[in-house]
Amino acid sequence: MSDFSFSSSFLLFLFLIAGLWAQMVLVNDTVSGFIGTNVILHCSMTNPSPSVKITQVTWQKATNGSKQNVAIFNPNMGVSILAPYKERVTFRDPSTKDGTIQLSRLELDDEGVYICEFATFPTGNRENQLNLTVLAKPTNQMVRTTSPLIARAGMTEKIVVATCTSSNGKPPSTVTWDTKLKGEAEYQEIRNNNGTITVISRYRLLPSREAHRQQLMCVVNYQLDRFTDSMTLNVLYEPEVRIDGFDGNWYLNRKDVKLTCTSDANPPATQYQWKLVPQTKMGMDRMNGSLPDNVEVQNSTLLFKGPVMYNLAGTYVCEATNTIGTRSGLVEVNVTGRKLSLPLP
Ligand SMILES: *[C@@H]1O[C@H](CO)[C@@H](O)[C@H](O)[C@H]1NC(C)=O
Ligand SMILES: *[C@@H]1O[C@H](CO)[C@@H](O)[C@H](O)[C@H]1NC(C)=O
Ligand SMILES: *[C@@H]1O[C@H](CO)[C@@H](O)[C@H](O)[C@H]1NC(C)=O
Ligand SMILES: *[C@@H]1O[C@H](CO)[C@@H](O)[C@H](O)[C@H]1NC(C)=O
Ligand SMILES: *[C@@H]1O[C@H](CO)[C@@H](O)[C@H](O)[C@H]1NC(C)=O
Ligand SMILES: *[C@@H]1O[C@H](CO)[C@@H](O)[C@H](O)[C@H]1NC(C)=O
Numbered sequence: 001m002s003d004f005s006f007s008s009s010f011l012l013f014l015f016l017i018a019g020l021w022a023q024m025v026l027v028n029d030t031v032s033g034f035i036g037t038n039v040i041l042h043c044s045m046t047n048p049s050p051s052v053k054i055t056q057v058t059w060q061k062a063t064n065g066s067k068q069n070v071a072i073f074n075p076n077m078g079v080s081i082l083a084p085y086k087e088r089v090t091f092r093d094p095s096t097k098d099g100t101i102q103l104s105r106l107e108l109d110d111e112g113v114y115i116c117e118f119a120t121f122p123t124g125n126r127e128n129q130l131n132l133t134v135l136a137k138p139t140n141q142m143v144r145t146t147s148p149l150i151a152r153a154g155m156t157e158k159i160v161v162a163t164c165t166s167s168n169g170k171p172p173s174t175v176t177w178d179t180k181l182k183g184e185a186e187y188q189e190i191r192n193n194n195g196t197i198t199v200i201s202r203y204r205l206l207p208s209r210e211a212h213r214q215q216l217m218c219v220v221n222y223q224l225d226r227f228t229d230s231m232t233l234n235v236l237y238e239p240e241v242r243i244d245g246f247d248g249n250w251y252l253n254r255k256d257v258k259l260t261c262t263s264d265a266n267p268p269a270t271q272y273q274w275k276l277v278p279q280t281k282m283g284m285d286r287m288n289g290s291l292p293d294n295v296e297v298q299n300s301t302l303l304f305k306g307p308v309m310y311n312l313a314g315t316y317v318c319e320a321t322n323t324i325g326t327r328s329g330l331v332e333v334n335v336t337g338r339k340l341s342l343p344l345p
């Protein structure tokens with residue numbers, strides 16, 4: 001007998017639990033939407049028992065600990081939407097089971113906790129709450145530094161070559177750089193009052209000849225979106241000079257020899273100047289750096305008109321100049337008595 005009464009009260013307990021569960025308010029725990037879009041805030045009452053009467057469905061927003069009414073459905077009095085939601089909130093299909101609303105044209109201020117409450121008789125109120133997150137797509141852009149990048153010897157301070165900005169995103173974007181350059185990026189996050197975040201990254205680099213024409217790409221990842229923008233660096237640098245034409249086999253009376261000065265420069269070299277530093281003894285008369293009489297300068301080329309003679313020997317210097325500076329290259333020319341049979345490396 002006592003066994004039976006135990007099991008029956010246990011069963012009653014189970015029914016009570018089931019009954020409470022049966023009257024749960026269902027919402028989506030978290031809902032998110034972009035500014036300007038519409039979101040559906042689901043809310044429904046599970047399995048209402050016929051003995052329980054639902055008298056009202058109320059949506060509230062919890063703000064600073066106080067609750068503000070948003071929308072009310074009352075089976076007797078109908079729907080009422082409260083300011084400032086009048087134009088933006090509608091019940092989807094109001095009934096005593098379903099209190100789902102649509103919130104249109106989302107604004108940043110809509111973010112927060114929303115409470116959906118079913119008033120029932122005689123069991124009292126049942127409620128559940130959800131978090132609404134408002135997302136904001138950022139605007140992204142990369143801007144290159146306007147002042148020219150100039151490579152200078154001895155420079156140690158890196159300078160900003162480009163700035164990549166992802167403005168007013170929520171949540172914040174991730175900004176990275178994709179490049180072979182050996183610079184460094186610095187990052188800054190600015191929290192705006194409206195909850196959006198601006199991410200700024202500056203790419204710093206020591207301008208060099210090697211960096212010229214290299215690609216620099218800014219990559220912004222926001223949610224599943226990826227934005228990229230790239231630029232090609234334009235680094236100005238003074239001439240890097242090389243002299244071609246001496247093969248180590250300038251023998252007496254050889255004809256048609258020449259030296260050509262080539263330079264890698266940005267902007268290109270506009271002026272070339274040749275000088276000769278003669279070897280000792282031979283050509284003491286040209287110690288001031290002037291060239292032998294039988295050579296002709298054609299732009300960056302030195303043409304030797306006559307046959308090779310001993311007095312051509314010496315160190316030939318080519319100075320190339322562009323707007324950034326002047327640099328020189330040199331070649332040691334020696335003259336042999338007779339032709340070398342072996343080709344030199
Ligand atoms: C939100 O809730 C509704 C009804 O309860 C359900 O149909 C829907 O799948 C839920 N959505 C998400 C994303 O959980
Ligand atoms: C919430 O409270 C803060 C200060 O506690 C106040 O600045 C803010 O305006 C309040 N927000 C609303 C929506 O009332
Ligand atoms: C909802 O937001 C509140 C405060 O913003 C937070 O404490 C809570 O964990 C959030 N709940 C969920 C389900 O994300
Ligand atoms: C948020 O604030 C920033 C900075 O004041 C502003 O530029 C941006 O337009 C705002 N975003 C929205 C959606 O109001
Ligand atoms: C002449 O110049 C060539 C190439 O620079 C070098 O290999 C060679 O040793 C030089 N000969 C003399 C005699 O200096
Ligand atoms: C260099 O010396 C040569 C020969 O002595 C002379 O003809 C020439 O004018 C001199 N040039 C300069 C720039 O002094």
Ligand SMILES: *[C@@H]1O[C@H](CO)[C@@H](O)[C@H](O)[C@H]1NC(C)=O
Pocket residue numbers: 298299
């Ligand atoms: C070389 O100089 C001549 C004039 O002496 C000029 O006409 C020509 O364009 C120059 N060539 C180059 C490649 O600079």
